Amino acid sequence: MTTNLFLGLGGTGSKAVENFIHLCAAGLGPNKLWMGMVDQDSANGNVAKTKTAIDTYIELRKDLKNQGKNFIPDDIDFLKTQISYSKNNYCWCPLEGTNPSLHELFSYDLMNEKLQDVADVLFDPKEEFQLPLDEGFRARPSIGAAAMLSRIQEKDKFWKDIFNAIEKAKSGENVKIFLSSSIFGGTGAAGFPSIARVLRRFAEQEGLSDNLKIGGCLMLPYFSFPKPSEEEESLVGYSDSFVEQSKGALDYYHRVFGVEEQHIFSQLYIVGWSPLIPLGYFEKGGNNQINPPLIPELYGALAAAKFFQEDEGENGIFHIANNNETEVQWSDIPEINEIDNFVRDKISQLVRMSIANKEIYQPALLQDWKKFQHETWFKKLFTKMGIRPDQKDEFSATLSLLNDHSSSFLKWTADMLMFSDFEGLRQSLIQAELFASKTEKEGSFYVSLEENIPKHKLKSFTNLINGVTSSSLSNIFYDLNDTKNNTGASGLGAFVTELYQASNIKGSK
Amino acid sequence: MINLTKKIFLTLILICIFMGPIFTLHNTNIVGSNYNLILIQDLYIWNESSNWSYLDDEGIIETVIIFKNENVNITILFLSILWFAFSVIWSVVSDNLKVYKPGTSNKFIFLWVIVFCIINSASALGCWYFMSQINEGIDMMGKDEFTTLFILSIVTTSLYFYLSSLFITSKAMRPSVPLANRILR
Numbered sequence: 001m002t003t004n005l006f007l008g009l010g011g012t013g014s015k016a017v018e019n020f021i022h023l024c025a026a027g028l029g030p031n032k033l034w035m036g037m038v039d040q041d042s043a044n045g046n047v048a049k050t051k052t053a054i055d056t057y058i059e060l061r062k063d064l065k066n067q068g069k070n071f072i073p074d075d076i077d078f079l080k081t082q083i084s085y086s087k088n089n090y091c092w093c094p095l096e097g098t099n100p101s102l103h104e105l106f107s108y109d110l111m112n113e114k115l116q117d118v119a120d121v122l123f124d125p126k127e128e129f130q131l132p133l134d135e136g137f138r139a140r141p142s143i144g145a146a147a148m149l150s151r152i153q154e155k156d157k158f159w160k161d162i163f164n165a166i167e168k169a170k171s172g173e174n175v176k177i178f179l180s181s182s183i184f185g186g187t188g189a190a191g192f193p194s195i196a197r198v199l200r201r202f203a204e205q206e207g208l209s210d211n212l213k214i215g216g217c218l219m220l221p222y223f224s225f226p227k228p229s230e231e232e233e234s235l236v237g238y239s240d241s242f243v244e245q246s247k248g249a250l251d252y253y254h255r256v257f258g259v260e261e262q263h264i265f266s267q268l269y270i271v272g273w274s275p276l277i278p279l280g281y282f283e284k285g286g287n288n289q290i291n292p293p294l295i296p297e298l299y300g301a302l303a304a305a306k307f308f309q310e311d312e313g314e315n316g317i318f319h320i321a322n323n324n325e326t327e328v329q330w331s332d333i334p335e336i337n338e339i340d341n342f343v344r345d346k347i348s349q350l351v352r353m354s355i356a357n358k359e360i361y362q363p364a365l366l367q368d369w370k371k372f373q374h375e376t377w378f379k380k381l382f383t384k385m386g387i388r389p390d391q392k393d394e395f396s397a398t399l400s401l402l403n404d405h406s407s408s409f410l411k412w413t414a415d416m417l418m419f420s421d422f423e424g425l426r427q428s429l430i431q432a433e434l435f436a437s438k439t440e441k442e443g444s445f446y447v448s449l450e451e452n453i454p455k456h457k458l459k460s461f462t463n464l465i466n467g468v469t470s471s472s473l474s475n476i477f478y479d480l481n482d483t484k485n486n487t488g489a490s491g492l493g494a495f496v497t498e499l500y501q502a503s504n505i506k507g508s509k
Numbered sequence: 510m511i512n513l514t515k516k517i518f519l520t521l522i523l524i525c526i527f528m529g530p531i532f533t534l535h536n537t538n539i540v541g542s543n544y545n546l547i548l549i550q551d552l553y554i555w556n557e558s559s560n561w562s563y564l565d566d567e568g569i570i571e572t573v574i575i576f577k578n579e580n581v582n583i584t585i586l587f588l589s590i591l592w593f594a595f596s597v598i599w600s601v602v603s604d605n606l607k608v609y610k611p612g613t614s615n616k617f618i619f620l621w622v623i624v625f626c627i628i629n630s631a632s633a634l635g636c637w638y639f640m641s642q643i644n645e646g647i648d649m650m651g652k653d654e655f656t657t658l659f660i661l662s663i664v665t666t667s668l669y670f671y672l673s674s675l676f677i678t679s680k681a682m683r684p685s686v687p688l689a690n691r692i693l694r
Contacts, residue, residue, distance in 0.1 A: 374690035473609035481680035
């Protein structure tokens, strides 16, 4: 047994958590996983979006993994990972409940003169000391590290869960913790080395270090946004400064984790991207800061998937690079195991299932079920499973959750592919324009899902996945009708299981 | 491909089930002396003073045998080919409609009805042509015989095509065959 924990640090970290949830839905995650986020800016839109994604995932999984009611068998990869998090404390905020400045945090007025002089050398007394920290550490890891280390407490519910998980190693269980953050931000860059050290030291103190594996993914600068206004410039990080900042940080990481404290990380992944992907807008923080997922983040999420999947992690330095820096193809996407095209097949299967579900089956299932109660697929997947046509209302909540999940997964896919697509980079992974569109309004880009995919686009469903000609929507419908329905699924789980299997990129198994 | 082979095999079995007894009844003396010829004479050949002794005449027997070989058996062969062809056509057409939404295949009942009408018309027309317009058939059939022939051809063709559609239509397209989903539970 292995206990797996995933911690997203800062804004990029919370996006990493969201990305990993979607990979878990596609069957690329471990069997069980605890997730958490660390962000000083807990009102950040990315954190809220991730929380919604976790909740939708957990609720849907709870509804569809309910033995005796709606049940999807364990050998089906859809929603494979059992995800949990600290209830009411999914995001740890180092300076919660206050809106302190660094001045207050360090109790500057109580310091003696000499210490005040040292502090004045390290931090700008006018700007940095007065910086309100409720919206994050604004790309200043030095501030974040100090604040964070002083606040990690074993009594805190969030950290209690993590330390309890590490203590499970006492009974011989392996514990794997994966940290994900950016190297160029505030909270993440500050928390990444600090938290890794705290966890490793705790394990060493308890004599459990052998059973604890810490993995990490650091995102080097991979996106850019327009330079903020002059008055905001002093308060926030901007992308031009990211590269400079990353150089220093990389030098630090090399010195610390590459030489002095090599034992802290079992696996460390560093992901970068050139040229930087332009985001086209800027938000300094708060609930408006909802950055879209981007292709480099998929690499980060796959690093976590590989880390959790391996029983015995390989040691060494691994490299991956694009064949062509202006185009991303499936051959550029790293595998997480020995199976050829495993990642492509799993992601594609869920994209295909989500489209089929959202476009074809959900609209039908919203109608009166008596309309098609005599059709073979309904008789096999509903009537034989004990679901009568007059019981539609009983299952509407689960169906609605499934619809939300399909939309959320498609939106994530479309955002990632379309926002990453610009003059300097073309993606040849999935034809997202078949189910989503990208529009420009007042200089900003928006990606939205097609409300109803037009018929001519549905005809291209077979060519949705680049480089593969897969089965059509008609094949999926025929497969549902021809199913032997012997997977061991029950209730609504039978329909979901068969739809998932029929959406396989190679056609029904 | 496997699916189509299966369907062709099923179609051939069904044709044998229907045509086997018809062919045997017309070509074999199961019950007694010249029973099959009496049946042919009784069903298809017009004669004002039709009676059993009529077949005592060697010349007439010869005529009935020629009629059986050159008209009846050719008609049976024609119907078998026609049925086979229409079953395959229906199977291919219904599968190529590419239905992908629940609740839409029943909209194609009209197509099944069209194929049903065509196969019935073609079989009636074929029976009329092969039984009465070629070889010994010319001038051998009367109005009553034609009526019997049409009724027989329409009843058997309808029964065959309905059963055939029941079994060879893909499950996804079954609602396009009237009452199929209620019969096959």
